[in-house]
Amino acid sequence: MPDGGKAERPRLLIEDWLPAAAIGVECIRERSTGQQPPDKRFHVWWARRPLAASRAAVLASVLPADFPRDVFERLMGFWGPTSLIIAGEALLIAAKASGAKIVNPHGPRAFRAPLTDKDLSRAHAAAARLWGHLPIVMDPMAGGGSIPLESTRLGFPTLANEYNPVACSVLEATLDYPFRLGPTLADQSRKWGSIWRQRFVARMGRFFPLVNDSMYGEVPPLCYIFARTVPCPTTAHMTPLVPDWHLLKPKGGIALVAVPIVDRAAGTWKTEIRPVGVGPGNVPSAPARSYTKGKGISLFTGESISGDWIKAQAQAGKMGNALYAVGLKTPQGLTFRPPQQADLDALAAADSQLLQLRADWEAKNLIPTELYPEISSDHRPRSYGMPKWADMFSPRQLLGFGVLMQELQGLKAEIIAEEGEERGEAIVHLLAFVLDKLANWNSILSTWNVNAQTVRSVFDRHDFSFKFTFSEMAPVVAGGGLAWALDNACSAYEEVAKLSRSKISQVVDMSQGSATSLIHIGDNSLDAIVVDPPYSDNVQYSELADFFYVWLKRNQGHRRPEWFSSLLCENDDEAVKNDARFRNTTTSGKAAKAAAQAHYQDLMTKVFLEARRVLRAEGVLTVMFTHKKQEAWEALFESLIEAGFTITATWPIVTEGAHSLHQAKKNAAQSTVILVARVRAPRAGTGYFDAAMQARIRAVAEAAADRLSGEGLNPVDQLVGSFGPAMEVFSAFDSVRTDTGDAVSVGAAIDIAADAVAGWRIRKLAAGGLQGVEPEAQFALLCWDTLGAAEFRFNEAKLLGHAVGMDVSSLELAGLIAVKADKVNILSAADRRRDAPLREEEAQQLLFGTIQATGKKAKKSDALKIHPRDPVFRTHLDRAQALALAYADAGGGAAGIGAARALANRHGVKAGDPTVRLIEALLKASPLALRRDKGAAALKFPEFRAWHAMLQPLFGITPPDWTEKGPDQGMLALLAAKGTAVAEEEIELAADDEEEEEEGDTEQDEDDAE
């Protein structure tokens, strides 16, 4: 059997081991606490990888498998050994679940930790021995640059390529300036930025007047809250579309709302600002929304205003903006006042100033007059009357940006004259980023977050969802607006430049172009390619990047004409699935989708073919991937195999916290998978999907899952992590066929691996096996065990369904789950309860499957429900749930046990039966939240506690110990001792409200993209 060529090449660290769980912890820490790595704060780029995962992918790809673990962990920046990091995270999760306050068990974040010369030298020596020289690493789809940044920090010669010019601009400022021009560029940019700001304030200050408020005095405004308005269909008066009148809604604090006061006779409205509560001056609750569920409500007539009317008005240029609250930062904290005449006059003055300047600015090409593309996955800017990019700003906002552009262009010559061309241009580049940052936070698509009391940027979401209210910054205010953007971008740059790195770190060699054609790179010239490609239709990079492109091309086009010469971002070779590009009058939606998918897959295959060309024969291709859809996996594997690679490992890294796992409500964990591929030996031939190959796939998949479980990975990641080794068996050949010569798909091998891992997990849960237990019940068991939640994504259900040989629709038909959009919910015993027991003949029909045949389709679904007095039960899960319902009906306790015993006796259920083995396994698999006496999950699924209570008295089996233990004090002390260098914060871990939708949030974005 061929081995894909691996015999000649030594195993890499990433092919044999990886502290994946600890890397995951560091990734989550990078994201979770508002202390993101500086490169991410510098400029928006979408789907940036955590630095910890990027460093792991690079380092583990170039080191040999026998590299010492402790040195690797130090090079990863871990504050302690893997075991302590995992234990620390477990403590945090346990404390979070119990609401306890504990001292942060973790040490400094990995990406900040110093890299020592000694450890780096060991890594360089080991890598050089393996590759014959310091390995050359390339990321051909570098985006915001996490991978090349980490590669060069480690001291490896690094190349980065990227298709999108906005990303290239980000890369240049992240991977070149910090290494060539150093951190001092930040102070120089601050200096010139403050001159820029002075000139801006001199011209714009009068449009943001200090208003003497009777209550707060002369407090400078921080922000202005506007409603979008349309003419009322009956009265034609402009009426606001406000999904939520809250202005402040602090957790545990007093909420503040704007109350509209309507003068119907005059056809006007204004606002008063009121606290919510009891007592004089307060209002009992927020005023009724004037925009909800896709419709407006006229303040003047109360009539409903249809979404179509709203869009038609917007497209006819009749949508307006109405200022209804002004945010102030007072010594007592943030508050709001209603707008005063001076505010309104200033707005009007800004409008007329823009009107005066606009034609000249347009002629000088200072503001973006480009049209929003007609072909786009997101039609909303056009539907809501924003056909040009400049329309994404209110007149006063646009006036500010025009002034900023004009002043920056004037300042450029002065900067270059004083700082020289090289530094001067870099400073202008950073100032252009400041403008981009301000645009992102100061557009009519930037909203006010009433809970966090901050502004949400346009790209809070990865789209152009329309906003019915928006927040305008006061850009002239000291410490806010432009000053904030300046400080933010310059500090981010400075921190990137000061990140610890090897003495031999160098500027990354950068190129712009498609990864399908790296013509500047010779054949077999690279040692490692580490890449994080686009994931199907997750992010439409070029569509989003156009928002910045239109400004950057005006600020940077002179310096980088090759990047900024087109109208908007080029997208012909962009490797994304974008159905809109394939939708035309003759093509059906389905055909467009298929064509878009084929285009994406074709480009990805070309990217991998090109990677194969530039990689040396012993080289490694490491791919980071996030998509959970099995189809996406299959497509990726197929592209790799077609391009001549053998897959050798997959490592799931949990990169976003599984916040809700402890609640058993939703499974919110997100993993990045690091997939390792090596160049396949030439003429690897045809493999046969015979019993031997299938047995081998099963064996390696189980072994991988076992190893990953030992590494502390959760069960779903054990499953995903088994795919790589399974694929190694499959992809060692050029093609795999059945003995009759038919081609075998990658999916078939994945199914076998999934089945093997599922079987292995079931064996761990049910010592005596689950023979006789139907696949439906095995599915429910795997859901609780693997996903740990009642609600999860459709794709995860599909993956587990495959493992037990059922598809999701048959599980839905079996009455076990409810499917809504891409979410699947497991039904509880109570959800499945029928009002009355089946009659004898119905029971017979159910057992022999004749109900549907007799045409009583409606009854079939009812029949699939259960009742504790049913004469028969179809499955062991039904019987188990009926026992729990009988227990609950009798009120639990001794009476409940009695009722359950009677039912068990009636149906002959006893220890050792499949029903009882299933109950035992379910109890073992149950997540913490189900074992409690209280909490939403425990209340929804009381059957778990019922089974726990009945196991001993009914079947003589000792149930699992469910007594809840607080954080392990000994471990806490140990962690505190190891990690307290920075364990100064006390982490308060109250109930997790991550999943709660805020009222205002849900309404803004109802109009989904096509």
Ligand SMILES: C[S@@+](CC[C@H](N)C(=O)[O-])C[C@H]1O[C@@H](n2cnc3c(N)ncnc32)[C@H](O)[C@@H]1O
């Ligand atoms: C997932 S992102 C990379 C993110 C990056 N790892 C980071 O952490 O910032 C994928 C990138 O691939 C780029 N891309 C898409 N098609 C490409 C092509 N044909 N050639 C090169 N890059 C491409 C996109 O513009 C995007 O920046």
